[in-house]
Amino acid sequence: MADEGNGIIRLRSSDGKVFELTESAAEISELLKDSPREEDDEVTEIDIVRVASPCLEKVVEFMKHYDEEKMKEIPTPLGGSTFNEVMDQPWYQDFVSDEKMNRDMLFNMLSAANFLGIKPLLDLTCLKVTFQITGKNAEEIRELLRLPELTPEEEAKAREEHSWIFEEA
Amino acid sequence: MAPKRRSPRNCEAKVSKRLKTDPNERKTEEKTQGCFIAEKLFGTDVVSDIFSFLDVRQLLRFVCVSKEFKSLLTYDHVLRATMLSGGFPLTSLDRIIPPIKNRSIWIPSPVRLLRMVCGKRCEECGEKTRFVCESFGVFLCNKCLEKSTKLLRRSKRWTPYLQANRVCLGPRKGSTRFSSSYLMTAPRKDINGDPIGPLVTLQDIERMSAMTKECESTATPAKKVAALIHTCDEQQPQAEAAVQSIVKAINDNRQDAVDRRVAVQEEKEEARDRYGEARRIKSDELMVELIKLLEEPDEPQIIAQINARQWNGRQNQYTFNEDSIVRKLVVPVLRAPSKYASKKKLQQVADELRLATGERRLMERYMQQIIDYCDHPEADHRVLRRTYRTYGLCFGFSNPAIRDILKEPLSKPRDLTDDDVQELAVQVKYIVCRKEPGEEVVEKLKERLKDLSCADDLGARSWNTWNWSWMFKEGYIQDILYEPISKPHDISDAKLDSLEGQLRPVMEKKKLIKNRMELLLEPIAEPYPTWKTRLERWTWNAKTNTCTFWNSVGKKALSNKLQNVEQLSDSEVNKMSNLLIAEIQEREASGFRF
Structure with a gap:
């Protein structure tokens, strides 16, 4: 039987690519922690059919780093007015920076974090999304989230319903 | 050993109900450009x-x-x-x-x-x-x-x-x-x-x-x-449950809210202190620069005043104890040091300081010349009482007549010549020395009107040191004499005749009114001597020809009735006396005592 935390877990993405990480690094994921495995197995392989390989690669990167450097819990209310003020750990700042992660990837990560039950990653990506939303009006948020555009009738109704939100009369 | 592949069985439970579970549908969607990102969020803890x-x-x-x-x-x-x-x-x-x-x-x-x-x-x-x-x-x-x-x-x-x-x-x-x-x-x-x-x-x-x-x-x-x-x-x-969850949410978040407010307050104070310190350092640097600019040629007084500034930690800014030109011109620099950071701006401030200080010195010199010319013991402290106003960088005078003469010319002292100052001094001296000539004029008028008992009203006057002019207790005399008496040097015999001509008919009228008022109060004298003494205090408004009692009983009993009193018949006066008596009786019946 593999020692507690020393086993290897292989995650297979929806497109068949395999990523390895230690059991201790995988502990962070509720899903992986709870997944059943044989006692005498040194290597456990799990299919993550909902996550594609580019996203799963980043998730595994996060899990491995988290195993070495824990992410501080994000306080609410947020202790700053910018992302970098709230998240003061450089690696995590860099991990979700605009240069390294585009919007699609961010939302995929968010979805994957939720799916795998990785709370710190979920918090980190939610925080990033929060700062992307902050300061934007309803139209910009809709665009950011790629919500379908409203028809003129729908827009008129929404304006009537929410006239009190709009700054201009 | 080949690794075992397992599909996480509990995955589906974790996924939002709104996520499309059909693999074919999902694949089609993912291929579509601009897939509906928000759907990934719906129905989840996200x-x-x-x-x-x-x-x-x-x-x-x-x-x-x-x-x-x-x-x-x-x-x-x-x-x-x-x-x-x-x-x-x-x-x-x-x-x-x-x-x-x-x-x-x-x-x-x-x-x-x-x-x-x-x-x-x-x-x-x-x-x-x-x-x-x-x-x-x-x-x-x-x-x-x-x-x-x-x-x-x-x-x-x-x-x-x-x-x-x-x-x-x-x-x-x-x-x-x-x-x-x-x-x-x-x-x-x-x-x-x-x-x-x-x-x-x-x-x-x-x-x-x-x-x-x-x-x-x-x-x-x-x-x-x-x-x-x-x-x-x-x-x-669902209302009851909603109210309960509202109350629960309030209770759950109360402490966090208090902590948050305290933290925000502390943060604000820290930021304020940081900002204040930065401003202080910057201001000090600017003041060093400014002093350098004022050293050639040397302006020791200005430099000393700049150095006398004090840091107010509560307001996070420099303050000056004295209201001075330096305070007026340097405080804006200290409050917004970044705005004055350029050498050009600082030079402007230094130039303004020199100019304003120079002008003030000139103003002081001219004022001294005027005071010397007046040669009056009270000129400086009474008639020419003044303060230097940093608001307009000029003198403010308390005496209105002096203000009219000096304020405008002295606000531009560089435009004044010695002759101009001399002319101003003559005008000022005319005001300063008007007390005795004015008194002489009044005494002359009193002598001319001595046949009238009301001539004594001219004696009821006082010298107002604020306006530096005579003030009369009787309003009708004040109305006629105030203007001419403020320029007593200009009053000739003809003018004196004219003033006498104005005063005489009014005083004669007042004499008639006085007689009628005495008649009005006569019936009160015996039963109510104290009330009579009180009611003897009344004033006459010459413009409206109305008498007004000072006492409230008189006011209440005869309000609006004491007009054209000199024309009242004896019976009318008698009626009014009765009204007064009735009011006095009513007042006494209500328990009023002197």
Whole structure:
């Protein structure tokens, strides 16, 4: 039987690519922690059919780093007015920076974090999304989230319903 | 050994119900450009996480983007965000909670509650307004509130209804200092048709009252109101649970809100201190530069005043004890050092300081010349009493006549020549030395009018050191003599005749009036000697030809009746005396004693 935390877990993405990480690094994921495995197995392989390989690669990167450097819990209310003020750990700042992660990837990560039950990653990506939303009006948020555009009738109704939100009369 | 592959069986449970589970459908969607990102968020804890990070106003904007977000919003999200944000949203929340707890209004949904704490526009007309109306749980501006509410005066008919539990009464405006007996006139609905505002309205009460009259119903008003409220409660079965979750959310977040406010306050203070320190350092650097600019040629007085500045830690800025030119011109630099950071700007300040200081010295010199010319012991401290005003960088004079002569020319001292100063000095001396000549004129007039008993009124005068002129106790003399007596040197014999001509008829009239007034008070003398003494104090207004008693009894008994007194007949005077006596008797009967 593999020692507690020393086993290897292989995650297979929806497109068949395999990523390895230690059991201790995988502990962070509720899903992986709870997944059943044989006692005498040194290597456990799990299919993550909902996550594609580019996203799963980043998730595994996060899990491995988290195993070495824990992410501080994000306080609410947020202790700053910018992302970098709230998240003061450089690696995590860099991990979700605009240069390294585009919007699609961010939302995929968010979805994957939720799916795998990785709370710190979920918090980190939610925080990033929060700062992307902050300061934007309803139209910009809709665009950011790629919500379908409203028809003129729908827009008129929404304006009537929410006239009190709009700054201009 | 080959690794075993397992599919996580509990994955599906974790996935949102709204996520498309059909693999084919999913694949097609993922291929589509611009896939519906928001769907990845719906129905998951993700939205809740994002809600908890958002500021209250941003939360409202975010929630209103989609119906799914709205459905995920809970009271806890709203209350936590509001309580942590403080400001207007918290004030609005504090106002809306009492009627919710009392359940006198329709319990708002989380979205409506969020809308009410963040609202900026009236629900009715869209005009900008600030606060939710605490009494009625609606977001109306004062105008719409006035239209939608009515004052119901307490009476036998209405009071039993108004006293019933959960009837929403309140002030019409957003303040408790207004009458609190207003009722919403009619039931209200929001744009989706859901009832909002008070459960019981004026319309309901009028209907219930009419029912009692028509049907001779035996049900009491309280029971009728209770029945109506019961019907309302049936329409909102979730209300009790909603109120409980609101109360729970308030209790859960109270401590966090307090901590947050303390933290924000501390943060603000720290930022203020940091900002103050930075400003202090920058100001000091600028002052060193400024002093360098003032050293050539040397301006020791200005430099000394600049160095005398003191740091006020409470206000985080430099202050000066003395009101001076330096204070006027240097304080703006100290308050906004970055604005004056360029050498050019600083040079401008130095030049202005030199110019203003130089002008002030010149003004002082000219003033000394004028004082010397006047050669009057009280000239400097009384007549020419002045202060240097940094507001206009000029002298301000307390004496109006002196102000008229000196203020304008002295504000531009560089334009003045020695001859101009000499001319000003002559004009000033004319004012300074007008006391004795003025007195002579009055005495001459008194001599000319000595045949009239009222000539003594000319003696009732005093020298006003503020205006530096004679003031007469009697208004009619003041009106005639004040202007001419302020220029006594110009009064010739002809002018004196003219003044006598003006005074004589008025004094003769006053003599007649005095006689009539003595006649009026004669019947009072014996029974009420003290009252007579009091009533002997009266004044005569020559312009309106009206006499007014100082005493309130005289004022009350004969108000508006003492006009053209000199024309009153004996019988009229007698009647007035009787009126006075009646008033005195009434006053004494009420227990009044001197």
